[in-house]
Amino acid sequence: xxxxxxxxxxxxxxxxxxxxxxxxxxxxxxxxxxxxxxxxxxxxxxxxxxxxxxxxxxxxxxxxxxxxxxxxxxxxxxxxxxxxxxxxxxxxxxxxxxxxxxxxxxxxxxxxxxxxxxxxxxxxxxxxxxxxxxxxxxxxxxxxxxxxxxxxxxxxxxxxxxxxxxxxxxxxxxxxxxxxxxxxxxxxxxxxxxxxxxxxxxxxxxxxxxxxxxxxxxxxxxxxxxxxxxxxxxxxxxxxxxxxxxxxxxxxxxxxxxxxxxxxxxxxxxxxxxxxxxxxxxxxxxxxxxxxxxxxxxxxxxxxxxxxxxxxxxxxxxxxxxxxxxxxxxxxxxxxxxxxxxxxxxxxxxxxxxxxxxxxxxxxxxxxxxxxxxxxxxxxxxxxxxxxxxxxxxxxxxxxxxxxxxxxxxxxxxxxxxxxxxxxxxxxxxxxxxxxxxxxxxxxxxxxxxxxxxxxxxxxxxxxxxxxxxxxxxxxxxxxxxxxxxxxxxxxxxxxxxxxxxxxxxxxxxxxxxxxxxxxxxxxxxxxxxxxxxxxxxxxxxxxxxxxxxxxxx
Amino acid sequence: xxxxxxxxxxxxxxxxxxxxxxxxxxxxxxxxxxxxxxxxxxxxxxxxxxxxxxxxxxxxxxxxxxxxxxxxxxxxxxxxxxxxxxxxxxxxxxxxxxxxxxxxxxxxxxxxxxxxxxxxxxxxxxxxxxxxxxxxxxxxxxxxxxxxxxxxxxxxxxxxxxxxxxxxxxxxxxxxxxxxxxxxxxxxxxxxxxxxxxxxxxxxxxxxxxxxxxxxxxxxxxxxxxxxxxxxxxxxxxxxxxxxxxxxxxxxxxxxxxxxxxxxxxxxxxxxxxxxxxxxxxxxxxxxxxxxxxxxxxxxxxxxxxxxxxxxxxxx
Numbered sequence: 001x002x003x004x005x006x007x008x009x010x011x012x013x014x015x016x017x018x019x020x021x022x023x024x025x026x027x028x029x030x031x032x033x034x035x036x037x038x039x040x041x042x043x044x045x046x047x048x049x050x051x052x053x054x055x056x057x058x059x060x061x062x063x064x065x066x067x068x069x070x071x072x073x074x075x076x077x078x079x080x081x082x083x084x085x086x087x088x089x090x091x092x093x094x095x096x097x098x099x100x101x102x103x104x105x106x107x108x109x110x111x112x113x114x115x116x117x118x119x120x121x122x123x124x125x126x127x128x129x130x131x132x133x134x135x136x137x138x139x140x141x142x143x144x145x146x147x148x149x150x151x152x153x154x155x156x157x158x159x160x161x162x163x164x165x166x167x168x169x170x171x172x173x174x175x176x177x178x179x180x181x182x183x184x185x186x187x188x189x190x191x192x193x194x195x196x197x198x199x200x201x202x203x204x205x206x207x208x209x210x211x212x213x214x215x216x217x218x219x220x221x222x223x224x225x226x227x228x229x230x231x232x233x234x235x236x237x238x239x240x241x242x243x244x245x246x247x248x249x250x251x252x253x254x255x256x257x258x259x260x261x262x263x264x265x266x267x268x269x270x271x272x273x274x275x276x277x278x279x280x281x282x283x284x285x286x287x288x289x290x291x292x293x294x295x296x297x298x299x300x301x302x303x304x305x306x307x308x309x310x311x312x313x314x315x316x317x318x319x320x321x322x323x324x325x326x327x328x329x330x331x332x333x334x335x336x337x338x339x340x341x342x343x344x345x346x347x348x349x350x351x352x353x354x355x356x357x358x359x360x361x362x363x364x365x366x367x368x369x370x371x372x373x374x375x376x377x378x379x380x381x382x383x384x385x386x387x388x389x390x391x392x393x394x395x396x397x398x399x400x401x402x403x404x405x406x407x408x409x410x411x412x413x414x415x416x417x418x419x420x421x422x423x424x425x426x427x428x429x430x431x432x433x434x435x436x437x438x439x440x441x442x443x444x445x446x447x448x449x450x451x452x453x454x455x456x457x458x459x460x461x462x463x464x465x466x467x468x469x470x471x472x473x474x475x476x477x478x479x480x481x482x483x484x485x486x487x488x489x490x491x492x493x494x495x496x497x498x499x500x501x502x503x504x505x506x507x508x509x510x511x512x513x514x515x516x517x518x519x520x521x522x523x524x525x526x527x528x529x530x531x532x533x534x535x536x537x538x539x540x541x542x543x544x545x546x547x548x549x550x551x552x553x554x
Numbered sequence: 555x556x557x558x559x560x561x562x563x564x565x566x567x568x569x570x571x572x573x574x575x576x577x578x579x580x581x582x583x584x585x586x587x588x589x590x591x592x593x594x595x596x597x598x599x600x601x602x603x604x605x606x607x608x609x610x611x612x613x614x615x616x617x618x619x620x621x622x623x624x625x626x627x628x629x630x631x632x633x634x635x636x637x638x639x640x641x642x643x644x645x646x647x648x649x650x651x652x653x654x655x656x657x658x659x660x661x662x663x664x665x666x667x668x669x670x671x672x673x674x675x676x677x678x679x680x681x682x683x684x685x686x687x688x689x690x691x692x693x694x695x696x697x698x699x700x701x702x703x704x705x706x707x708x709x710x711x712x713x714x715x716x717x718x719x720x721x722x723x724x725x726x727x728x729x730x731x732x733x734x735x736x737x738x739x740x741x742x743x744x745x746x747x748x749x750x751x752x753x754x755x756x757x758x759x760x761x762x763x764x765x766x767x768x769x770x771x772x773x774x775x776x777x778x779x780x781x782x783x784x785x786x787x788x789x790x791x792x793x794x795x796x797x798x799x800x801x802x803x804x805x806x807x808x809x810x811x812x813x814x815x816x817x818x819x820x821x822x823x824x825x826x827x828x829x830x831x832x833x834x835x836x837x838x839x840x841x842x843x844x845x846x847x848x849x850x851x852x853x854x855x856x857x858x859x860x861x862x863x864x865x866x867x868x869x870x
Binding site: 085087088095096169170171172173176225241242267268269270272273276279280282433436438439471 | 584
């Protein structure tokens with residue numbers, strides 16, 4: 001009897017061990033970085049992004065050749081995971097990471113970021129600004145129609161701009177200076193600004209998804225939410241709340257009829273179930289961010305991995321330079337910068353730089369917004385110790401580092417904790433729940449390890465956040481006259497001055513004052529089934545050329 | 555009887571009221587601003603303020619509670635802060651999914667749990683008893699997510715007999731419902747079955763050793779009649795209580811099972827609402843679940859009377 005029970009016990013344990021031991025199982029996939037996704041995802045997710053396929057040097061990590069025939073095949077369904085129900089499908093309200101996955105298939109923006117992170121006309125033929133006249137002139141491309149068959153013309157663009165100004169989720173941030181919108185001919189719209197805003201194009205590329213005015217007016221906002229109509233390659237056929245969003249191809253898509261019949265966005269809340277579903281073919285794509293463990297495991301199994309061309313997140317040490325204590329001394333901040341080995345952190349946690357890299361600022365070298373004068377602080381423990389001693393903190397001090405819950409952030413902060421211990425700084429880590437994180441954005445104790453969304457570039461984030469009155473760091477950043485002056489002048493200037501000034505502000509913030517210290521810049525990584533061809537891009541799906549995606553027949 | 559019913563009804567209403575007050579207070583004590591969470595950290599202060607006003611978040615908590623109760627009395631659970639949709643619509647979508655998994659699990663576990671408990675008690679110390687005890691111990695001790703992942707690994711990934719995850723409503727396609735639902739239902743019922751089985755066994759053992767059972771046997775009654783007619787009836791009351799307590803799974807769902815099998819039920823809705831500080835959804839869900847559980851317990855109280863004449867007598 002006892003023997004039988006023992007055998008049963010052994011059998012149960014063996015099965016359990018087998019399940020836990022397999023890399024493809026949930027155990028290994030549990031390193032999903034859900035916390036990170038929920039952070040400053042608005043920036044990365046909703047933002048326009050460049051076609052990853054056109055810039056393979058910008059972080060393409062493809063592990064296996066596409067394989068199969070080179071001839072595209074029409075038909076088929078692609079299933080893409082999202083982690084939760086989108087909060088909305090209204091183009092003027094979409095902003096979070098899940099909505100960022102869905103929106104590019106349905107909607108498009110008037111402008112779109114190029115590979116250097118600069119907004120360029122997309123649904124527009126041209127976009128020109130006149131700072132003297134305080135106007136932006138938008139000329140709409142010919143032959144674009146909404147999925148309900150109505151044309152995208154000047155009237156439709158005006159309606160969208162007016163509607164966004166009135167109802168858009170980020171209208172207070174991006175449409176503040178829009179005074180009125182005028183249609184001058186069938187294809188031309190003139191936007192009159194109350195004050196010049198050199199970053200208006202970033203707002204248009206970022207968040208203002210173009211919706212069909214006819215559909216909004218006939219269905220009403222609530223009805224439109226369930227059956228949204230944009231100019232994208234796929235139109236929504238059904239939103240099954242809690243399950244997913246189902247779309248079918250839009251045959252009259254302006255860039256050509258899509259190959260795929262359907263693209264479904266299905267809810268898989270955990271990385272573990274997503275990985276399992278990908279491996280049995282229930283999913284065709286998986287989006288990762290800063291999760292090298294899962295990415296490497298899938299790469300080893302022959303899945304294709306593609307990084308977005310534009311970085312998604314800049315993990316940054318944000319110093320509270322105003323509160324009484326050691327951090328008010330720039331030498332202490334410099335010492336911390338010297339003591340943190342960002343290169344090594346990126347190598348060890350981001351697959352030897354395959355999924356991210358170290359940088360001295362919120363941009364990478366390929367970006368037009370990168371300031372090469374910001375050289376940063378190399379890893380030098382002795383220099384760090386000397387600076388601390390010079391500042392009168394040779395015996396060290398106690399410091400808090402706050403970070404939002406997430407595997408990647410936690411690992412980085414633990415490494416930094418150990419590194420700072422070497423120079424006598426005793427770090428207490430404070431892990432913050434996603435829902436509480438917003439409470440820390442205005443003021444924090446010590447350092448905030450912040451995942452800054454970089455989907456809309458460095459300039460936009462610096463201009464929006466590093467000024468007095470901004471929600472982020474309002475009570476912790478120095479807001480010194482010079483950097484604030486440069487930013488304020490940049491916003492009301494032409495593009496050349498904008499770039500020059502904001503690069504100057506970046507130098508002050510990251511190099512001179514060390515108010516910010518970038519530890520890692522990560523890319524969104526798309527893991528795609530070998531049967532899926534074309535360029536899915538990554539989670540920042542604005543880069544995907546949806547109509548060119550095709551799937552090998554089963 | 556009438557007085558008893560009235561008393562029970564009064565207690566039930568009081569319980570629902572207290573649950574609503576406690577859940578409302580607790581959820582509002584959580585740190586985090588639902589307006590900022592809904593709009594994002596980039597939203598301007600005036601947008602956030604307007605949002606707060608729209609959802610009465612700018613009012614004192616007590617006033618918010620009064621507004622909420624007033625809306626409930628008008629049959630309205632309010633609008634979700636996160637999804638900008640009526641909470642009733644969210645519940646109407648999620649509740650059927652949770653019930654269609656939870657109810658079969660409860661029925662299965664109750665039937666087989668009682669049966670296993672009886673067999674285990676009657677065959678005390680024998681192989682069958684040991685086997686049932688062993689399996690029940692696993693059922694009680696093993697976490698649902700572990701069992702779920704194990705099931706997914708063996709039956710989904712390795713044997714490819716069942717789907718990894720997903721859900722099809724029984725009204726849509728019953729065959730597919732069974733195909734997709736069999737694993738979550740079995741996993742969910744396993745833990746419930748174990749507790750019902752253990753409860754039944756221990757009660758049956760207690761009853762079986764009592765004098766009146768010995769007397770029944772001495773009078774020559776057949777064993778079947780002794781067990782099912784005389785022993786089981788008296789052993790059932792605590793079992794009914796146990797089953798009654800498990801009813802929460804039918805409406806409240808099991809978060810772990812819903813997560814592992816990707817079923818958009820009430821459990822996942824509540825958790826995502828808590829994470830998003832969606833006060834209206836949390837309150838709405840807790841309210842509906844508590845009303846349901848209180849109602850079920852009310853019915854169970856009545857059932858005691860039908861099972862045990864002594865309880866019926868005390869009503870008079």
